Amino acid sequence: MGTFRLGRHFGSTRAPESAVERQPLSILKPVKGSEPGLRENLTTFFSLDYPSYELIFSLAEESDPARPIIEDLMREFPSIDARLILGDVKIGPNPKVNNLIRPYRQAKYDWILISDSNVRVERDYLRKKTAEFTPEVGIVTAVVVGVDDETFGAHLEAAFLNTFYARWMFIAAAFRQDCVVGKSMLFRKSTAERFGGMSQLGRFLAEDYMAGQAMKLLGLKVKIAPLPIRQPLPQYAFQDFWRRHLRWGRIRKAQAPLPVFFEPWISLIPSGSLGAFAFATVAAVDPVWFFVCHSLIWLACDLSVIKNLKKTLKPHLIFYCLAREVLSLPMWIHVWSGNSVNWRGQKMRVRTGGLLDLPTHG
Amino acid sequence: MKEMPWLADLHTYSTFSIGKLSIPQLVDAYGRRGFGAIAITDLFYERGSLSGRSARLLNRSLTEATFPLYMEILRSEARRAWYQYSMVVIPGFEIARGSRRSSVHLLCLGGREFAPADLSKTDLIQSASDHGLLAVATNPRSFKSRKPHGPWSENDRAPASSELPLIASSQPEKRAWISGWKTVLTCERSEHAILSAIRERNVGFQDTMEVKLDLFPRADGGHGLGLRHRGRLLGDLPARPALRLDTGS
Numbered sequence: 052m053g054t055f056r057l058g059r060h061f062g063s064t065r066a067p068e069s070a071v072e073r074q075p076l077s078i079l080k081p082v083k084g085s086e087p088g089l090r091e092n093l094t095t096f097f098s099l100d101y102p103s104y105e106l107i108f109s110l111a112e113e114s115d116p117a118r119p120i121i122e123d124l125m126r127e128f129p130s131i132d133a134r135l136i137l138g139d140v141k142i143g144p145n146p147k148v149n150n151l152i153r154p155y156r157q158a159k160y161d162w163i164l165i166s167d168s169n170v171r172v173e174r175d176y177l178r179k180k181t182a183e184f185t186p187e188v189g190i191v192t193a194v195v196v197g198v199d200d201e202t203f204g205a206h207l208e209a210a211f212l213n214t215f216y217a218r219w220m221f222i223a224a225a226f227r228q229d230c231v232v233g234k235s236m237l238f239r240k241s242t243a244e245r246f247g248g249m250s251q252l253g254r255f256l257a258e259d260y261m262a263g264q265a266m267k268l269l270g271l272k273v274k275i276a277p278l279p280i281r282q283p284l285p286q287y288a289f290q291d292f293w294r295r296h297l298r299w300g301r302i303r304k305a306q307a308p309l310p311v312f313f314e315p316w317i318s319l320i321p322s323g324s325l326g327a328f329a330f331a332t333v334a335a336v337d338p339v340w341f342f343v344c345h346s347l348i349w350l351a352c353d354l355s356v357i358k359n360l361k362k363t364l365k366p367h368l369i370f371y372c373l374a375r376e377v378l379s380l381p382m383w384i385h386v387w388s389g390n391s392v393n394w395r396g397q398k399m400r401v402r403t404g405g406l407l408d409l410p411t412h413g
Numbered sequence: 414m415k416e417m418p419w420l421a422d423l424h425t426y427s428t429f430s431i432g433k434l435s436i437p438q439l440v441d442a443y444g445r446r447g448f449g450a451i452a453i454t455d456l457f458y459e460r461g462s463l464s465g466r467s468a469r470l471l472n473r474s475l476t477e478a479t480f481p482l483y484m485e486i487l488r489s490e491a492r493r494a495w496y497q498y499s500m501v502v503i504p505g506f507e508i509a510r511g512s513r514r515s516s517v518h519l520l521c522l523g524g525r526e527f528a529p530a531d532l533s534k535t536d537l538i539q540s541a542s543d544h545g546l547l548a549v550a551t552n553p554r555s556f557k558s559r560k561p562h563g564p565w566s567e568n569d570r571a572p573a574s575s576e577l578p579l580i581a582s583s584q585p586e587k588r589a590w591i592s593g594w595k596t597v598l599t600c601e602r603s604e605h606a607i608l609s610a611i612r613e614r615n616v617g618f619q620d621t622m623e624v625k626l627d628l629f630p631r632a633d634g635g636h637g638l639g640l641r642h643r644g645r646l647l648g649d650l651p652a653r654p655a656l657r658l659d660t661g662s
Contacts, residue, residue: 244489245485245486245489245490246482246485246486246489247481247482247485251481251482251485254478254481255478261482265482265486267428267435268427268428268429268435268436268482268483268486269435269436269437269486270428270434270435270436270437270438308470309470309471402478
């Protein structure tokens with residue numbers, strides 16, 4: 052279902068339908084640290100094909116190593132309305148939201164795009180994204196595609212992002228459990244103010260998920276942009292990959308425990324084993340053949356999703372897709388074994404509902 | 414001077430718990446039908462019981478996480494409801510403790526602070542009172558047959574609770590929510606006046622199955638929205654005292 056819906060979403064060519072298109076908007080860029088490729092990522096936002104927008108960068112600390120890069124880009128593109136805000140506002144335990152409060156309050160326009168610093172976009176990104184906005188839409192998000200993966204951890208990360216997560220976004224949307232990705236959220240500030248704005252989200256670890264929930268509680272829809280955004284993957288080690296997905300898994304578990312509980316049964320090995328057993332019992336089908344056929348169809352779906360997102364396929368993807376399937380069950384067990392997450396060196400405890408306990412060191 | 418009688422639904426659920434409509438949709442639905450006030454009272458289940466855990470797991474209950482969001486949306490929608498429809502939106506919630514042997518549903522009107530559901534019955538009422546809330550009996554099941562029930566379910570009636578006031582409950586989580594029993598008020602359209610009228614049991618009840626909302630001519634030459642009962646305008650309907658609660662004693 053996810054593969055089909057994703058293919059239909061990215062395969063269709065839709066004409067812009069929204070009166071919102073070309074409204075001036077403010078792009079908020081919370082930045083922390085100088086990660087590899089930061090300059091290239093940010094440059095794509097200085098060269099967008101859009102009539103009127105402002106770029107607001109925010110750094111929690113004045114001494115952040117990203118500061119010279121941002122200032123350099125602002126000098127290089129003087130025609131772009133860009134500014135840098137230093138210092139965060141401690142409104143809750145979520146450091147990203149703290150870093151976003153000042154730019155959110157100072158944004159000139161009603162239309163806000165929150166965009167992480169580790170993504171790159173196409174020139175027509177804003178036009179296509181704003182075209183999705185209709186009066187019944189509260190927030191437009193995007194699918195993230197992992198690119199430039201070079202290490203073992205990064206390959207695994209790409210396999211997770213470009214198959215599992217992308218497909219799940221569409222499966223969840225089909226069941227009206229829309230997911231919002233914080234790397235790209237377009238919404239109206241006036242609408243967000245109806246649920247208390249950005250400061251309401253600072254209590255949650257997954258502020259993106261809660262933003263989507265809040266919009267839905269206002270009776271508005273969540274939409275996925277027709278263009279994925281690219282995330283160049285750093286030189287991840289296996290531990291980095293594991294830690295990151297453990298955090299995501301525990302966030303998902305805190306926010307929506309029921310779907311996460313059933314996750315293993317919709318991954319390759321458990322569902323294939325269950326199907327093989329069932330067909331062998333009921334219809335006397337050879338379980339080995341069943342499992343092999345099931346795995347081939349599964350892989351074909353994975354590759355179809357990757358092809359739709361990245362437009363290219365490489366042979367090594369098969370290995371990493373299989374590795375992801377093998378790792379998914381131990382990952383799931385690890386997710387359910389605790390509630391703490393490690394985020395940028397800070398250990399935090401996620402409570403049911405996604406609330407964060409204040410960081411504890413150690 | 415008393416106002417014309419107007420309808421209020423003081424027990425409604427939104428998508429924060431078991432309702433079908435979001436809070437803005439509820440405001441529009443009641444506002445367009447000329448209601449003078451609604452109270453949005455989503456369920457707040459306890460954590461300890463199986464039903465409470467299930468409700469929270471299935472997003473059919475307010476939680477500590479969603480409560481501030483709920484209050485913010487209520488605040489902003491109350492402003493809109495007043496400007497757009499001259500309708501009062503009273504914030505509230507329904508504390509639910511449930512098991513087969515003992516079930517407690519306590520409606521808290523005017524509630525703006527988080528009140529945990531994991532208290533004993535007596536402490537629940539005390540806690541509601543301490544927070545300045547109006548505690549109201551909920552789910553009078555046989556209202557149509559004029560046999561009001563006590564504030565607790567049939568399995569567990571508490572005589573101490575007999576002093577609690579009563580309002581109409583229309584079970585708005587169902588599709589036919591608009592046509593159930595409603596509370597009729599004649600007081601000023603403000604939260605304080607409405608809660609005072611309920612406290613003083615200065616309210617009436619009306620089954621809106623029999624009532625049609627209709628335009629009636631006003632003294633100033635304009636038209637107002639009023640209640641018409643079997644063809645007769647209920648413009649001079651006196652406020653009736655609230656039905657006495659059956660304590661079961």
